[in-house]
Amino acid sequence: MFETVRSGPWVVRRLRDEVDRVFSNLAEGSWIPDLHGFLAGGTYPPVNLWETEAAVVVELEVPGLTLADLEVLVVGNELTVKGQRKDTAVGEAPYHRRERMVGEFTRSIQVPLAVAPDKVEALLKDGILTVTLPKDEATKPRKIAIRG
Numbered sequence: 001m002f003e004t005v006r007s008g009p010w011v012v013r014r015l016r017d018e019v020d021r022v023f024s025n026l027a028e029g030s031w032i033p034d035l036h037g038f039l040a041g042g043t044y045p046p047v048n049l050w051e052t053e054a055a056v057v058v059e060l061e062v063p064g065l066t067l068a069d070l071e072v073l074v075v076g077n078e079l080t081v082k083g084q085r086k087d088t089a090v091g092e093a094p095y096h097r098r099e100r101m102v103g104e105f106t107r108s109i110q111v112p113l114a115v116a117p118d119k120v121e122a123l124l125k126d127g128i129l130t131v132t133l134p135k136d137e138a139t140k141p142r143k144i145a146i147r148g
Helices: 009-026 034-042
Strands: 046-051 054-060 070-075 078-085 103-110 121-125 128-134
Touching: 046 103, 070 128, 078 128
Parallel strands: none
Antiparallel strands: 046 054, 054 128, 070 078, 078 103, 121 128
Protein backbone atom coordinates (compact mmCIF):
# COMPACT_ATOMS: atom_id res chain seq x y z
CA MET A 1 0.00 0.00 0.00
CA PHE A 2 2.78 2.44 0.88
CA GLU A 3 5.98 2.82 -1.11
CA THR A 4 9.24 2.42 0.71
CA VAL A 5 11.41 5.54 0.62
CA ARG A 6 15.08 4.89 0.00
CA SER A 7 17.32 6.28 2.66
CA GLY A 8 20.83 7.58 2.56
CA PRO A 9 22.77 10.78 3.18
CA TRP A 10 21.65 12.33 -0.13
CA VAL A 11 17.97 11.93 0.84
CA VAL A 12 18.53 13.69 4.16
CA ARG A 13 20.56 16.45 2.48
CA ARG A 14 17.91 16.97 -0.21
CA LEU A 15 15.11 17.05 2.37
CA ARG A 16 17.04 19.59 4.47
CA ASP A 17 17.67 21.77 1.38
CA GLU A 18 14.00 21.65 0.43
CA VAL A 19 12.85 22.55 3.96
CA ASP A 20 15.35 25.44 4.02
CA ARG A 21 14.03 26.67 0.65
CA VAL A 22 10.40 26.45 1.81
CA PHE A 23 11.15 28.51 4.90
CA SER A 24 13.12 31.09 2.93
CA ASN A 25 10.16 31.37 0.52
CA LEU A 26 7.86 31.91 3.50
CA ALA A 27 10.14 34.68 4.77
CA GLU A 28 10.02 36.34 1.33
CA GLY A 29 6.22 36.17 1.20
CA SER A 30 6.07 33.35 -1.36
CA TRP A 31 3.93 30.93 0.62
CA ILE A 32 3.49 28.25 -2.04
CA PRO A 33 6.43 25.81 -1.92
CA ASP A 34 7.45 23.84 -4.99
CA LEU A 35 7.14 20.42 -3.40
CA HIS A 36 6.04 18.86 -6.69
CA GLY A 37 9.59 19.03 -8.07
CA PHE A 38 10.99 17.57 -4.86
CA LEU A 39 8.48 14.73 -4.66
CA ALA A 40 8.86 13.88 -8.34
CA GLY A 41 12.64 13.77 -7.97
CA GLY A 42 13.31 16.72 -10.27
CA THR A 43 13.25 20.45 -10.61
CA TYR A 44 11.11 22.87 -12.58
CA PRO A 45 10.81 23.04 -15.48
CA PRO A 46 11.61 19.48 -16.57
CA VAL A 47 14.36 19.34 -19.20
CA ASN A 48 15.47 17.07 -22.04
CA LEU A 49 18.94 17.72 -23.49
CA TRP A 50 20.63 15.99 -26.41
CA GLU A 51 23.42 16.57 -28.86
CA THR A 52 23.23 16.52 -32.66
CA GLU A 53 26.12 16.79 -35.08
CA ALA A 54 25.77 20.58 -35.22
CA ALA A 55 24.17 21.64 -31.93
CA VAL A 56 23.00 20.90 -28.42
CA VAL A 57 19.21 20.97 -28.13
CA VAL A 58 17.40 21.67 -24.86
CA GLU A 59 13.64 21.25 -24.41
CA LEU A 60 11.85 22.61 -21.35
CA GLU A 61 8.21 21.97 -20.43
CA VAL A 62 6.53 25.32 -19.74
CA PRO A 63 2.80 24.80 -20.37
CA GLY A 64 0.63 27.89 -20.15
CA LEU A 65 3.53 30.34 -20.43
CA THR A 66 3.87 32.93 -23.18
CA LEU A 67 6.90 34.61 -24.75
CA ALA A 68 6.43 37.53 -22.35
CA ASP A 69 6.71 35.15 -19.36
CA LEU A 70 10.13 33.75 -20.38
CA GLU A 71 13.73 34.91 -20.66
CA VAL A 72 16.59 32.87 -22.15
CA LEU A 73 20.25 33.71 -21.38
CA VAL A 74 23.50 32.08 -22.50
CA VAL A 75 26.82 32.80 -20.80
CA GLY A 76 29.73 30.60 -21.85
CA ASN A 77 28.40 27.06 -21.82
CA GLU A 78 25.58 27.75 -19.35
CA LEU A 79 21.95 28.13 -20.44
CA THR A 80 19.64 29.92 -18.03
CA VAL A 81 15.87 30.07 -18.47
CA LYS A 82 13.91 32.43 -16.24
CA GLY A 83 10.17 32.72 -16.14
CA GLN A 84 7.07 33.46 -14.19
CA ARG A 85 3.82 31.54 -13.96
CA LYS A 86 1.01 33.85 -12.93
CA ASP A 87 -1.79 32.79 -10.61
CA THR A 88 -4.90 32.00 -12.65
CA ALA A 89 -7.34 32.19 -9.73
CA VAL A 90 -10.22 34.58 -10.16
CA GLY A 91 -11.01 36.76 -7.17
CA GLU A 92 -10.42 35.69 -3.60
CA ALA A 93 -11.98 32.21 -3.83
CA PRO A 94 -10.07 29.64 -1.78
CA TYR A 95 -8.50 26.67 -3.52
CA HIS A 96 -9.78 23.17 -2.87
CA ARG A 97 -6.59 21.76 -4.37
CA ARG A 98 -3.44 23.48 -5.60
CA GLU A 99 -0.70 21.48 -7.29
CA ARG A 100 0.51 23.79 -10.06
CA MET A 101 3.46 25.97 -9.17
CA VAL A 102 3.04 29.74 -9.43
CA GLY A 103 5.64 32.47 -9.18
CA GLU A 104 9.11 32.96 -10.57
CA PHE A 105 11.55 30.21 -11.49
CA THR A 106 15.10 29.96 -12.78
CA ARG A 107 16.68 26.88 -14.32
CA SER A 108 20.39 26.84 -15.22
CA ILE A 109 21.88 24.03 -17.26
CA GLN A 110 25.53 23.39 -17.98
CA VAL A 111 25.88 22.47 -21.66
CA PRO A 112 28.56 19.77 -22.08
CA LEU A 113 30.58 21.69 -24.69
CA ALA A 114 31.33 25.18 -26.01
CA VAL A 115 28.51 26.82 -27.98
CA ALA A 116 28.24 29.81 -30.31
CA PRO A 117 26.12 32.19 -28.17
CA ASP A 118 25.40 34.59 -31.04
CA LYS A 119 23.69 31.79 -33.01
CA VAL A 120 21.41 30.42 -30.26
CA GLU A 121 17.74 30.12 -31.19
CA ALA A 122 14.67 29.61 -28.97
CA LEU A 123 11.19 28.50 -30.05
CA LEU A 124 8.07 28.26 -27.88
CA LYS A 125 5.40 25.94 -29.28
CA ASP A 126 2.65 23.92 -27.57
CA GLY A 127 4.09 24.50 -24.09
CA ILE A 128 7.58 23.32 -25.04
CA LEU A 129 10.48 25.78 -25.13
CA THR A 130 13.14 24.44 -27.50
CA VAL A 131 16.55 26.10 -27.30
CA THR A 132 19.06 25.18 -30.01
CA LEU A 133 22.66 25.95 -29.09
CA PRO A 134 24.94 25.56 -32.14
CA LYS A 135 28.35 24.10 -31.38
CA ASP A 136 31.31 26.45 -31.45
CA GLU A 137 33.46 25.86 -34.53
CA ALA A 138 36.41 24.96 -32.29
CA THR A 139 34.49 21.98 -30.85
CA LYS A 140 33.43 20.53 -34.19
CA PRO A 141 35.58 17.68 -35.54
CA ARG A 142 37.89 18.70 -38.34
CA LYS A 143 39.32 16.27 -40.84
CA ILE A 144 43.06 16.57 -41.14
CA ALA A 145 44.76 15.80 -44.44
CA ILE A 146 47.58 13.29 -44.16
CA ARG A 147 50.67 13.96 -46.22
CA GLY A 148 52.96 11.22 -47.35
